[in-house]
Amino acid sequence: MTEKSLCKGCTESVMVTEEVIQELVKETEEDLSVIVSDDVYEARLKSCTSCPALQYGTTCAHSGSLVRYRAKFKNKACPLAANPKWEKVS
Numbered sequence: 001m002t003e004k005s006l007c008k009g010c011t012e013s014v015m016v017t018e019e020v021i022q023e024l025v026k027e028t029e030e031d032l033s034v035i036v037s038d039d040v041y042e043a044r045l046k047s048c049t050s051c052p053a054l055q056y057g058t059t060c061a062h063s064g065s066l067v068r069y070r071a072k073f074k075n076k077a078c079p080l081a082a083n084p085k086w087e088k089v090s
């Protein structure tokens with residue numbers, strides 16, 4: 001079955017490899033002051049995994065971000081304006 005994209009401007013060309021994602025996530029750990037705890041990170045990813053906006057298992061249709069990367073940062077939030085599924089951490 002083909003997964004229908006919710007992104008207006010995105011095609012399957014936005015798909016990235018597991019290697020690239022792991023490299024990006026590893027880079028976030030170079031400055032621990034800007035990233036969330038493992039517990040917060042896992043909770044955020046759990047929300048994304050069950051969200052219909054998650055495309056290709058990697059990308060948020062609303063922000064265009066790789067969720068495994070975006071969810072690492074304290075200053076990032078779920079982009080749903082009315083009812084964000086996860087918030088910034090101060």
Ligand code: SF4
Nearest residue numbers: 048051053060078085
């Ligand atoms: S960041 Fe928010 S809208 Fe995007 S996939 Fe995750 S839970 Fe869904």
